[in-house]
Amino acid sequence: MRPLLSGAIAIMATILASCTAPVENDTRELIVLIAPNSDDEYYAPMRENIMKFQVNFAKTFAQHDDVIILTDEAQFAEYSQVLDVKHVAIATMADIWARDFGLVNPHAPRMFLYSSAGQGGGINGEAEAYAVQEYLTELTRSANLKYENVELINDGGNWVEDYVGNVVLSRKFLADNQLTESDAKAILRTKTGAVNIAFIDADEEGGLEHADGVVSFVDENSVIINNYDEYPEFAEKLKRDLRAGLPNVKITEIVMPYVGSQIYDSRFGSACGLYTNALVTQHRIYFPQFGIPEDAIALAQIRAATNREVIPIDSAKVCEMGGGVRCMSWQLRGENATNLAAYLRQK
Secondary structure, three states: OOOOOOOOOOOOOOOOOOOOOOOOOOOOEEEEEEOOOOOOOOOHHHHHHHHHHHHHHHHHHOOOOEEEEEEOHHHHHHHHHHOOHHHEEEOOOOOOOHHHHOOEOOOOOEEEEOOHHHHOOHHHHHHHHHHHHHHHHHHHHHOOOOOEEEEEEOOHHHOEEOOOOEEEEEOHHHHHHOOOHHHHHHHHHHHHOOOEEEEEOOOOOOOOOOHHHOEEEEEOOEEEEEOOOOOHHHHHHHHHHHHHHOOOOEEEEEOOOOOOOOOOOOOOOOOOOOOOOOEEOOOEEEEEEOOOOHHHHHHHHHHHHOOOEEEEEEOOOOHHHOOOOOOOOEEEEHHHHHHHHHHHHHO
């Protein structure tokens, strides 16, 4: 989602090919977070804020499920001093936004081709995006994770689903892969098992254009969307697109006190005030909070819209970078979660 870290090593040339993992009944989730490398200049001004956010998030998540923060060797001791060592592991990665270049759908894991938008676009962005994903690919190979590769360009932030066949993507996917909506739906149903697919317009021009800043599933075929009262035409088209792609979808609007003045990198929008960028697990929703009056309103709205437990997570320290709770989270379940945790313990 951001420029390649300065300490990157040479990328590998071979793409991992593997089979689909079976659907697991285990309800525990493993969330993997990635610390910025100690020598990274891009994240250096935000490094302390990122660490505080990740440590707080990890401590909260560990009360319910499993979490591991990946660090380079230089930061392992620092993170281990404030977290139980079982929640920290040495595995140098090339970026912190694991959602985008990681596996989607912990039930039936798949890896798309990470787009260059998160690395700034252009030829250099394409090379850096490939390198970023290869770091993770090598880890999945070493840990014997099972998943399918999908040879289509898409970030995990632009793949929002309820894990029972309903999926939302922005139309950036169509442009990146030069597909019509009908062709894209047919291909995605074949390659991912998706049943109902809605394509929506992003609420930003250029940049990442991820669906997870606009919409989030909170239950089966039930979504929350930002309240776009100031943009009624966009709001109505968004609802039409969702209903066209997701039959009988339940739509709940949620307050959106967007703060666009807090932006770390001018190439990417802010996530401050975007409550839709929430991490949804089988039983819980980890819900961003920003230290503003609207936090309480948003909490009440989402709790009325879902049967899942809603857990607030302070995201104010990192939202200006364009992400937070969902964007930093790589979700694994079942055999893949077990294998990765076992591999990291051996290192």
